[in-house]
Amino acid sequence: MKRQTLFASLVAAGLLAACASGPVSSPVVTGGSDLASQPLPANDGWAAAEGAVTGGIGAKAENRFTVTNRKELVAALTKGGKEPTIILVKGTINLSVDDNNKELTEKDYAVAPYDFNEYMKAYAPTVWNVKLEKGRPIRKLTGPQEEARAASQSRQKARIVVQVPSNTSLIGLDKDAKIVKGNLVIGAGSENVIIRNITFEDAFDYFPQWDPGDSFKIDASYPGCQEAYVDATKGPQLCPGGRWNSEYDTISINGGKRVWIDHCTFTEGDRTDDKFPPVFPFPHNEPTQKVQHHDGAVDVTNEADLVTISYSLFKDHDKTNLIGGSDSRTSDAGKLRVTFHNNVFDNVGQRMPRVRFGKVHTYNNLFVGDATLADDPKATAYENHRRVLSVPKPKGNIFRQALGAGKDSAIYSEANVFEIKNGSAEHAVGNMGGTKFFDAGSLVNGKPLDIKEAAGKPLSPDVGWKPTLYGNNKVKPAGEVPAYVRANAGAGKL
Template identity: 60%
Template sequence: MNRKMLAASCLVASFIMGCSNFGSGGLYADISQQVLPPSDGWAAAEGGVTGGANASDVHIYTVSSRKALVDALKIAGDSPKILKISGTVNLSSDDQGRELKEEDYTVAPYNFEDYKNTYAPSVWNIKPLIKKRPNRKLTGPLEEARLASVDKQRSQIVIEIPPNTSLIGLGDDAKIVKGMLYLSAGVENVIIRNIHFEDAFDYFPGWDPGDSFKIDTSYPGCQAEYVNANVGPQKCRGGRWNAEYDLISISGAKRIWVDHCTFSDGDRPDALFPPVYPFPQNEITQKVQHHDGLIDITNQADLVTISNSYFHDHDKAMLIGNSDKKTKDTGYLRVTLHSNYFSNVGQRMPRVRYGQVHSYNNYFVGDASGDGQGDNNYERHVDSLKDKPTHNILRQALGAGKHSAIFSEANVFEIANGTPANAIGHMKGDVAFDRGSMFNGEMLDIIEEANRVSGKSLSKDVGWQPNLYGPAPVLPASEVIEYVTANAGAGKL
C-alpha cells in the first residue's frame, strides 16, 4: 500500500489503526491540531508528541510579528499552546516592527575592518604558537566589543520555545526569518510545521585563527616559528570565521517533531562574503561565515523526528552532537530523519556524534567538485582558486562521527563528481550501516564502496535496529525522488 492509499484508509479506520489526527498526510483542514503519527520516528518512542493540540481556545494565537510571537509565548507559558504563523515574522525587529540591523547592535569600538586587520594572520599568527596553533583566545578591545555586540544581537533574535507548543505556518508563505528558535534542556513536546525558516544572520562572526590550522610544509614558508614576513606560521593554512546562530537549535530538549518546513540562508548566502585575507588564508572554507547550522541537535537532546522538510543552498546543515569530548551525550541524541530533501548543501546532513540516527527515504543532491586537484594541499589550494565554484561543495552527506551509529536505508544520493565516500563520510566514527540506497542511479553497498574509495574502515555493526517507521511504509529508493520532491518543504501540507 502506498502512502496516499494509506492516508485514505487511515481516514476510514482511524480508531482501528490509531491514525486520529494523522500528521504528515494532511487529512484535516486545520493542521494546527494534528499530532505526530504513532511510531513516526524516535520522537514517538516515549509517549509521542502532541505539542499544543490540547490547547484551550484562550491559548490559540495567530501571530505575524516578533512582538506577537514573544507575547503569546510569555502569556501561555508551559500550558499547551498553538501559535499560527501568518506571513513573515522577522525576529530582528523591534516592538514597532522596524527591522534592526548591524548598526543597531554594534557596541563601540567594534567595526569589521579594524577587527579584520587587528587579528589578521600576518599580525596575530606571528606570536608564539600554543599547542602547535595560534592562540585561539583573541584578546583586546575589538574582541571585547565584538562579544558585547554578539550579546546585544542574541538578546533580540534568539527566541526560547517553551514546552507543549505547536508552531504552525498558515498557507504556503509563513516565514520566520533573521533569528533563531531555541529549545533548551527541560523543554519537551514541541511541534514545528509548515514554516519557511531563513537567514539567521550573525552580524559579528568571530575569527578563530587556530581552527583547522596545520603546519603544512607543502605551503612555501610555512613553519612553526616566525622568521620574517615570508617565513613563519602566518604562511600556514588555517583559520575560520564562525557564526553564532542556527535557524533552530535543539539544545537538550526532547520529544520534538519538525515537519514540512523549509530551511535556507534566504537572500544573504555566505557565498556573498568571500575570504578577506590573502593566500594562504583564502581557501573556500575561509569565507566570512554569517550563518551557522540550519538545525543543530546537541547537549543531550533526544527523541527528535525531522520529516518532509527541504534544506537548500547552505553549507553546514545539521550537527547531531557538537563535540567529540561530550561523552555525556551517550544514550541521547536519538533522531529520525525521513522524506527530507537536501539540495546544494555542503555537509552535515547530518554529521553525528554519539547518537543513534535513523535516516531513510531522504534525497541528497549536490556537487562534490571545487576543492582543486594536485598532489598536496598547496597544489589543491592553488588549483581551487581557478575554479571559483558557485555551489556549496558537497563534502559528505551523512557524517559518521565519534561513537555515532547511523542506520541509513532507501536514501537517494545524486552527487555530481562524487563517490560513495561523499554519501557516508568517515568523520572519526567506527560504524555505519546502509541498505537499499541508491548512489548516482545505481544500487550499491555504499558502506563497502565508501571504505574502498576512502581507504578507511566503517564497520556495519551499528548495534541497533530501527522499529519506529510511522504509519507509512518505507519507499524503495526508486520511488524516493518523485515522492520527496512533491512533498518536502513548507506549503506542501
C-alpha cells in the first residue's frame, strides 16, 4: 500500500532543494519532495517496530539538498552528520568518479604489478591446489599478485563506498534517479534511514578474489579427485570447488538499524555477471565459478536490525539478499529482523533472502526465474556439473533457491508467488542448515507450497513467532500478487 501520510509543516516549508554547498531560495515542487515528507508509520514491518521511521523529516533548510553527482552527494551526507537530512537525487550519480566527475575504471584503481592473467596463473587450481591444509587448499592467498589485487581493491573501495549516517532520507527526485557503480553503507551506529524511488545499478568490483577453498570438496565422483597429489591425473587439483568473490553490495546494512528501503530498483545493468564466465578448465568451470564482479543487492549483516524492504524490484542479479553473514557470528542472534513485502525478484539466482539467525517476515512477493540448470539433488555433483555444461544455457541467471533457511533462522512466509520455469518447491525454499520455516498461502507454479518438498533436511513449521507488524497493509491472496506487484514495485512507480 502506498503511503499518503504527509507532514504538512514540511510541505509548507517547501522542502527547499539545495546543492551540496547550501540551500536555494525557492522550493522544488516534485514527487521527490513529497516523498521526503512521508515516514514509515509505526508498526509497519520490522523497521517500524520501535516507532515510525522518519529519516530526515524535520530537517532544517541548511540540511536539505538536491544532488546531481558524487561530490555533492558525499558533501551533503557529511554536512548533515546525524542531524535530520533530506537529500534528493536528481539524474544519475556515478560513485566511481573523481572530483571532476570523470569516471574511474580498472586502470585508475590498479596497483602494480596486478594483472588478471598473471593472477590466474599464480592461483590456478593446477598450481595452488596440489597441497591441502586441513583438507582444503590454502584459502589465504599469498604472493605479489594477491597483494597487488588487495591493494587495488582497497583503492577502489576508498572511492566507491559511501557511508549513510543516521536520520537521513535519500529520495529519487524523479523517475530517472539513479546511483550507479558504488556501494552505500549503513553501518553500526547509523539508524532511522529512508531510501526511496532510486534505481541502484552495477556495484562492480574490478578486483574480485579467487577463493580456492570456497565449496571445495574431495568428491570421488570426479575422476582423479583425491586428497594426495600423485601427478596431473590424480590429486586434489582435480576436485571441485573454488569461487570468485566480490566486495561490494549496492546497499550494505552493516550494523545499521531502523532502515526503510521502498520503491527502489536493483540491477547489475549492462555488466551482468553472466558476461564473465569461468576462466579455469574442468572441474573448475561450472556456472557458479564465473568471475563474480557483483555481490549482494541489499545485504543485512553484523548485528543490523529492524529493516523493511518494500515495493522494490530486484532484477538480473545472482546473490541478492544475505541476512546474516556467518554461522559463527552468534552475536547476530536476536537481531537481523527484516520484513520483505510487495517486491518483485525477476531473473534472480539465489538469496531472496538467505537467512541466518534472523526473524524474517516475507509476504506478497513475486519470484520469477528459470531453474532448468539448477542442481538435481538426486544426482552427484559430477553428474550435475557435466549436465550443466552439456545443455544450452538459458538467458539470465540460474534460479537456484529463493528463500534459504540457514542456521537458527525463523522465516515466516505468507502468500508469496513463485513462477519458476522447470522449478518446484525445492527451488522456492531450501534448507541451508536451518531447522524451521513457516508458510501460509504461497503458490509455486500455481500449486500450494509444500515445505515438506523443500530441498535438504525437513523443516519444522514452528518458527517460534508470529508477525504482527503489518501497519495499514493487508496480506493479499497469492492470486492477486503478480499483477499488483508488477504494476507497483520498483523505482518510478510512486
